[in-house]
Amino acid sequence: MSPRIASVSTTHLDTGAFRDDMIKLPDDPSTQRSVATTLIISGVVLMLVRMVLVLFWSVIGGHPVASNIWIEIALALMSDLVLACIVGVSVIYFGRRANNEMSYETIAGAITTYAVSALALLLVAALLPPDIEAGRPIGVVDLIMSNVIALGTFTISIGFAGFLTQVLLARRHAKTRMLLLVQFFLLLCIWLCEALDSYSSFFGILGFLLTVVGAIVMLINIRRLNWVAGITMDKKIRLLWLTACGAFAALILSLTHSFGEEAAVTESAQLFIRSGAVLPYTINFFGFVFFVRLLFAIVASLPNSGIVDRRSNEVESLAYLTRLMAETADVEQLLTSVTQFALRVCRAHGAWCETYEDDGEVRVIAAQLVHPDYVRALHSNRQLHRLLQTSERPVLIESVADHLPEADRSLAVRSLIAVPLVSNHHRTGTLVMFSTVEFGFEADDLRLLTAFGDTISIALDQARLMEAAIEKERLQKEFDVAQRIQSSLLPVTAPSIDRFAVDAITIPATEVGGDYFDYVRFANGSTGVLIADVSGKGIPAALYMATLKGAVLAEMRYATGPADLLRRINAALFGSMERQMYITMACISYHPDSRSLRVARAGHTPVLVRTGEDVHVLTPRGVAIGIVGPVMFDAALVEEALMVSDGDICLLTTDGVNERRNERLAEISLDPVVELIRAQCDSTASDIVRATLELLERHADGAEQHDDLTIVAIRFGGASETRTHQERIEVVTGVSA
Incomplete structure (x- = not known):
């Protein structure tokens, strides 16, 4: 991967507040796994018992679920317990992830999982819709499909709610916790209004108004999205497409559960629990609001992406040079690696590093896309030779023809950057980048190469100290041998x-x-x-x-x-x-x-x-x-x-x-x-x-x-x-x- 592409792009988010602020979880991972396993097994058993009860009462018996109050209460109780198990597993899952840093990759992966799962659920419901008439499944296959679709709907929605909570707490502000509690309370109120809607249309209107209030609260709660500006352009583009897909999936799920009364996902949710469609409808609508807000934040940060990319590229470049210095002891190998790296980062057409011997000879090292003999020929130009060897500061020549009138007009070098290399307070060489077009470099390239030059100077000092240490060790070994010889004489x-x-x-x-x-x-x-x-x-x-x-x-x-x-x-x-x-x-x-x-x-x-x-x-x-x-x-x-x-x-x-x-x-x-x-x-x-x-x-x-x-x-x-x-x-x- 190109060093420019592999730039710093991971924005870490503080997620420790999820567990500290919202709920206390066991610290022992084995205990958490045991509890999650127990909840999953319990939920599966309850689902099977519920399906068997519906099978005998509705499929075989031909009775609607709501025809018997006790049957409806038993099924609703088991449905609530299944939902409680899903919520418990989600809390444990996101609570465990709260110990880890949330990064761009984590958010992108979660959005991808949600969008794919939601669209897959809608596709399965469209291709294999269960046949439900008069509030009961017609056959065994319809019973199984309705429960699978309902379980998928609630699992995706509850898991999505856990993800949203984790993201909001990761970039929380002073009122985040209070607003999350308000949203949870609004969600319960909306569910209650949906359940009472059959008695009066007032509750339907109230539920709609509460949904609008919940969306406004969500907008207020997600105001801190400045982390988006810190990621690179390629990741912003990827996150933009993923967010659009997530917004589309959230909108489709929300509209389907809200207006598609005869849709398979809506009928399956309603059959699973009374007024069951309102839960996925509300959660996915809040998620749609989150995605829209995130889309605006990404679009607003796109104009600054070039600056962010360059800054993050500089940080990554310096980090790479630091690792290179630690891993490379040979000076020539280090100079070669640095020159190659600088060539790619600055998009130069050629580069070389030259060192100056005590006798005045110019030694060309690590020439990239240019022959050393050509570099030596450039030194025949007095102005260019004086510029490379005597400049005390890094120099950006945007136009060689304008800056050096005596230079040959046929030179391939049209613009260049020269960075002096210093070791032990003495000028030892120059790092040179050139372009075959005029104005081929920016001021940021000069600043970055200046940092490269400083790093190389430090590496040269380290190499000098290393050589001195090796020489001292060699002399010490020589002294030890000589001392043994003398002692034996x-x-x-x-x-x-x-x-x-x-x-x-x-x-x-x-x-x-x-x-x-x-x-x-x-x-x-x-x-x-x-x-x-x-x-x-x-x-x-x-x-x-x-x-x-x-x-x-x-x-x-x-x-x-x-x-x-x-x-x-x-x-x-x-x-x-x-x-x-x-x-x-x-x-x-x-x-x-x-x-x-x-x-x-x-x-x-x-x-x-x-x-x-x-x-x-x-x-x-x-x-x-x-x-x-x-x-x-x-x-x-x-x-x-x-x-x-x-x-x-x-x-x-x-x-x-x-x-x-x-x-x-x-x-x-x-x-x-x-x-x-x-x-x-x-x-x-x-x-x-x-x-x-x-x-x-x-x-x-x-x-x-x-x-x-x-x-x-x-x-x-x-x-x-x-x-x-x-x-x-x-x-x-x-x-x-």
Whole structure:
């Protein structure tokens, strides 16, 4: 169905007052069904008993119904009870529907049901009329047909009365309830006048006057029909025809029961109950008045239908766009759907959506009934190009030839609407609708497309946020992978070596850093500790750390000392690393027997060693790994040696320590760290790590950490702690907090 046709056309009516104002019904649906079923069965049983009584008394016995007062009273009593059952079922039916919203579809369906049922009843009565003479049916078939026609007449009339009551209460005013009670009272009075008409013609005249009064009351009661103006043209036309059919059926039924004394429907109603024709006559006449009033309301609202259609179409269009935004995550698919939809709604001859890249290129998306190359050719016209790309507000060009004199007169685009698209406060594109005739659009089209443009702009912002969220999620997954890689590369616990206590910690600035440390065993049996800083962050740094770990494990068993290990690692990694990547590294070795500490450094932070009261800042020459080839690297590398004793300290760090900044961006430098090491006389390796971190935090004074930091503290003559690296991080974090 076309979106224009499938516009907002359902007018809801408040029907809750039917049950609240008129009668109290059971709330339980099962109870309502049970009561309705009981009433239906009771009515059927009473009808059968009544038919059997008439069969034996009138058909077989040949007596008129009114020939015996007791028979007439019994039949009238059963007829009244049957009518009471019909009324009860109608009340339950319409009372249950009062919980639901009454819409145009409900009203149209009810009118259709009434008109078809009424006309079908008249047709059946005309084709199969029962033979009734002297107030009694002649045969069994005539008995059955007369009761069927009478039952149909009263059922249709009573059901129609329930529908009218529901509609009036749905659009009630302050006096609706009182007027309904007045109409009900008038209906009883008219029935009574009809029953007394045989005694005096005065009652006939009075009944006619009361009918006129009832029609006037009905007109007053149905004055609120403004809901008709809110439905669309196609539904108004349909409702107009249905109302005309309903008015015709109501008029025929009313006239037949009023003047057709020998008509089958009238004779059947009169035979069913004395003066029975007046009930369907009055109800259907009131219904005819309702239909006439409704016809005038529909006709009066037709001139405004175009405006209503457009307004409801706008509402439906925006609702459709909202659903489309919620269901579509792909921006190009969304733009395609919106452009197609706007093309149909505005009855344009072509449309496209163009976006602007950072390099100035115009990208044509979702071209409808126009080729993208033709759109690009239109941009060769400077005026049109400037109009599409620089207009800050939606523009309606009713005549391209008049508005753009430089435009080619042979252009197929004769009128157009251009709506700028904005994302994150920046112009990102334009939605364009065009017509091949001049003055092909209305101002309402511009307003509607402006709303479309706003919706698309919101969708573009949502898409941008979605892309950012997806990118953030991707980075988070990347960080998780890199973190697992880094965690697997760092040693779990410190080595257990006699007279060699070591503790270390790594705290990345982001979730994954490029710092690395490890413990090695050289070919000569000495113990080594190395520390490294891989340039970069995230997955690339983690992968280079994995490569470095592999090189360390492969080369340490052949290396004779720190310098030899660094040479071997550079030879293994040089040429396989990207040009902008490098690794700084420092390595020491210690042999308990010789008490010799050997240090080599490949462009890394200086190594601090405290011997006695002195603190040595060791900076042996060396170039970072991966920058130069083996020949230049080996020539530049120098290894230094130093004798240490029990109680001496060695501290290895990355540049995240000496470059720790405070809020004023001032770096701490190595001097405070040197003084800290000098004061650590009886401290364990773990105490030294803790004290160094506390020193950094005092200097930072709450400033955010901008670089990874790693600290490896060694105390000669002690024993290493057995905590894992994660446990050490948790302990230090708790102290720092």
